[in-house]
Amino acid sequence: MDYLASDNRYNDMVYRRCGNSGISLPAISLGLWHNFGAVDDFDNSQKILRRAFDLGITHFDLANNYGPPVGSAEETLGRMLEKDFRPYRDEMIISTKAGYLMWSGPYGEWASKKHLVASLNQSLKRFKLDYVDIFYSHRPDPNTPLEETMMALDLLVRQGKTLYIGISNYSAEQTEKAVLILKSLGTPCLIHQPRYSMFDRWVEKELFEVLEHNSVGSIAFSPLAQGLLTDRYLKGIPDGSRASKAHGFLCPKHITDEIMGKVEALNAIAQSRNQSLAQMAIAWLLRDSRVTSVLIGVSTQAQLENSVKSLSNLRFSADELITIDKILG
């Protein structure tokens, strides 16, 4: 084992309590959706993961289908656990999910008990772990009774295969119902994982109220709108950027003049705050105490370090917030 975690790893990170639970999450968590698959450079993935842990990031977010190919991001973390992180397992929160297409046939996706139980068993094998810390239903399933999905999550907690459970991409109404079912089963919903960024504010309308009322935490995914809310595309689409790659969900057609007009205006405010746009976009999410953690993605160690520095300036003046609202429209 040639990795020794930094002694200073808990000096600067901020930790926030997750809902009404016993655990705190780092204000910034790291997601392995992109850049940690078998198609990616393992040495780069290793560099990022080591640096993240050294910066106090204790929470690593995955899903069965992260890669590509599907499953390979979990294998990358499994390799890292074996090589570097085994002594630190009890300092880490490892989460995974099931719900998007993973294998062929009628049981390979969505949120039946069959899919969720089989998928978590597969994930544990890829991680080479006995349990994960958080297991999510990745998306609501229109064809499975909510009771069945929640009972499957409750079962997995009782089997010791996950410590906590969460839901992702559930509407406010679905969340309210899920939380009530889980309460009746005796397994609380720890956390909701919604998309939330300056460019996608749907959670502010109803979801946050439901979460607050029920003391459920939240972790905001794609906080940089997959890279749009950074300086990445200010001068076109650089080689190696997410929008330049064939796989993934950010495409050149998303980089419109209208979006770039907003990005430039936001970038000017970030500069006046002596922050990068990425740092400001993360700080802006953390302005709301109902956000337990912001779940970032990175392709390099430099991006990771840049984004984590957002924590040194989380304050916004009333004027800045008004101007940002106006730009976002």
Ligand SMILES: NC(=O)c1ccc[n+]([C@@H]2O[C@H](COP(=O)([O-])OP(=O)(O)OC[C@H]3O[C@@H](n4cnc5c(N)ncnc54)[C@H](OP(=O)(O)O)[C@@H]3O)[C@@H](O)[C@H]2O)c1
């Ligand atoms: N629950 C769900 O349904 C769901 C869906 C999506 C994501 N997620 C989770 O959320 C995590 C984050 O999502 P995301 O990767 O879309 O997050 P994001 O933080 O919005 O975007 C990450 C991308 O932004 C660019 N970037 C990051 N930091 C930067 C910096 N400081 N300066 C300049 N550019 C920077 C990089 O682009 P380049 O690659 O171009 O360098 C990076 O890959 C995922 O890994 C996953 O865990 C969950």
